[in-house]
Amino acid sequence: MKFAQASSLLLLAGLANSCLLPEERAGGSIRKSLNRRQGNSGKAVGKGDRFNGGSSFPRGLGSGNATDMSTILNVNEVATGLQGLVNEYGITTFATPYKTYEGRTITGAKIGGTGSCNTKYHIYLNGGIHARERGSHDSVLYFISDLLYAQKHGTGLTYGKKTYSNADVLKALSTGIVVTPLINPDGVNYDQTTNSCWRKNRNPKSSNSRDPQSVGIDLNRNFDFAWDLKKWAPSVSSDVASANPSSEVFHGTAAFSEPETQSMKYILDTYTKVRWFIDLHSYAGDVLYSWGSDTDQSTQPYKNFLNSTYDSVRGITSDSTTTRYGEYISSQDLNNVRTAGDRFGAAMSTAAGRKYTVMQSAYLYPTSGASDDYAFSRHIADPTKNKVYSYTVEFGFGNSQASCPFYPTVAQYTSNLQETNAGFIEFLLAAADIGLE
Numbered sequence: 001m002k003f004a005q006a007s008s009l010l011l012l013a014g015l016a017n018s019c020l021l022p023e024e025r026a027g028g029s030i031r032k033s034l035n036r037r038q039g040n041s042g043k044a045v046g047k048g049d050r051f052n053g054g055s056s057f058p059r060g061l062g063s064g065n066a067t068d069m070s071t072i073l074n075v076n077e078v079a080t081g082l083q084g085l086v087n088e089y090g091i092t093t094f095a096t097p098y099k100t101y102e103g104r105t106i107t108g109a110k111i112g113g114t115g116s117c118n119t120k121y122h123i124y125l126n127g128g129i130h131a132r133e134r135g136s137h138d139s140v141l142y143f144i145s146d147l148l149y150a151q152k153h154g155t156g157l158t159y160g161k162k163t164y165s166n167a168d169v170l171k172a173l174s175t176g177i178v179v180t181p182l183i184n185p186d187g188v189n190y191d192q193t194t195n196s197c198w199r200k201n202r203n204p205k206s207s208n209s210r211d212p213q214s215v216g217i218d219l220n221r222n223f224d225f226a227w228d229l230k231k232w233a234p235s236v237s238s239d240v241a242s243a244n245p246s247s248e249v250f251h252g253t254a255a256f257s258e259p260e261t262q263s264m265k266y267i268l269d270t271y272t273k274v275r276w277f278i279d280l281h282s283y284a285g286d287v288l289y290s291w292g293s294d295t296d297q298s299t300q301p302y303k304n305f306l307n308s309t310y311d312s313v314r315g316i317t318s319d320s321t322t323t324r325y326g327e328y329i330s331s332q333d334l335n336n337v338r339t340a341g342d343r344f345g346a347a348m349s350t351a352a353g354r355k356y357t358v359m360q361s362a363y364l365y366p367t368s369g370a371s372d373d374y375a376f377s378r379h380i381a382d383p384t385k386n387k388v389y390s391y392t393v394e395f396g397f398g399n400s401q402a403s404c405p406f407y408p409t410v411a412q413y414t415s416n417l418q419e420t421n422a423g424f425i426e427f428l429l430a431a432a433d434i435g436l437e
């Protein structure tokens with residue numbers, strides 16, 4: 001499916017419609033297709049624990065003799081898989097200080113780096129923020145499993161048509177990587193046990209009993225980046241996020257109202273030298289770089305998300321950035337974030353032979369409160385904070401036969417994993433080349 005290219009061309013041509021992201025657009029048609037496609041949930045979700053509480057450990061696709069991947073990893077297997085990696089490789093895992101609404105712990109891991117103190121980690125990879133985007137947490141967990149195996153055994157890694165040497169693996173690891181494979185465990189547990197194509201978390205705080213869709217917050221609209229809808233042009237403010245709890249893009253009662261987004265902020269606050277960040281989503285076949293608010297411009301620094309003068313015009317990507325508004329990014333930063341994006345997008349395209357598009361986030365659709373914009377905006381809102389080059393990666397191309405197009409087929413799951421994992425290692429190598437400090 002070429003949703004992404006089509007929507008970006010439409011927006012570029014000034015024909016911006018009031019539709020949502022491919023993700024949400026697909027979501028909107030789901031209730032219709034549910035009746036027709038009932039029963040087809042794509043590749044099945046695992047029911048047991050293939051890591052036996054951590055007594056065996058995950059192996060990804062890249063290192064050969066992978067874990068049994070006949071099913072998708074369930075929520076518990078993310079925890080037992082991480083425990084397996086602790087047992088096998090002695091890595092460090094941690095819990096963020098915030099429990100989810102249903103009482104789950106959000107677990108992270110840190111690998112590589114040139115020393116163990118927090119300032120030696122320059123990369124942050126996040127998975128599973130949108131519950132139904134199946135394969136996201138699998139991609140992150142299996143990727144670090146591959147890096148660790150290849151390090152320990154002195155081997156390289158192969159993802160489809162992309163091959164990396166052991167020297168590449170060591171260089172990739174030297175960047176210092178923090179991961180949260182599954183940031184939205186409540187949402188994923190609900191989605192996996194109901195096949196309901198669930199996107200949000202499961203916090204019922206703003207819900208009403210008349211509409212089951214009113215449960216949950218869209219975590220990727222809950223970050224503190226132009227969260228207030230008053231910061232957006234009236235013509236786009238109902239699309240960049242929503243104050244309606246029944247919406248798929250309900251942004252919560254305040255920025256950072258949710259333990260999941262608080263956990264991601266905690267990681268950026270704790271690992272103060274993170275320079276590069278990917279939030280892993282599906283599906284659109286896109287690598288999206290900053291900004292996601294409005295068209296990038298590098299000549300007028302005063303036109304930025306902090307300046308309320310532009311609240312009435314922010315988010316209209318079809319207008320002129322010179323006379324109206326575009327989001328400021330220095331030409332050096334734009335060059336860096338594009339260069340790395342082009343490089344790892346090309347690796348994703350080569351891995352399984354499906355073409356990824358590398359473009360600015362806002363050309364997919366302008367968004368309020370998204371993680372990539374928040375991460376990159378931190379150093380502008382507070383100059384004591386580190387600059388974080390940020391991406392939203394939309395892996396995969398959708399399953400038109402399933403009740404929910406985010407549920408991959410068996411074959412799509414494998415291609416998705418090859419693409420995300422080749423993309424991740426190329427991203428780390430690009431980050432090392434462009435700079436970590």
Ligand SMILES: *[C@@H]1O[C@H](CO)[C@@H](O)[C@H](O)[C@H]1NC(C)=O
Nearest residue numbers: 056057059064065066067068
């Ligand atoms: C592959 O992994 C399985 C399970 O861990 C193991 O029993 C088998 O010996 C491995 N095969 C090779 C060729 O390494």
Ligand SMILES: *[C@@H]1O[C@H](CO)[C@@H](O)[C@H](O)[C@H]1NC(C)=O
Nearest residue numbers: 301302303306307308309310
């Ligand atoms: C905001 O934009 C206005 C209009 O261009 C400008 O005069 C003002 O200096 C800007 N404010 C900041 C803080 O840059």
Ligand SMILES: [Zn+2]
Nearest residue numbers: 023130281282
């Ligand atoms: Zn998503």
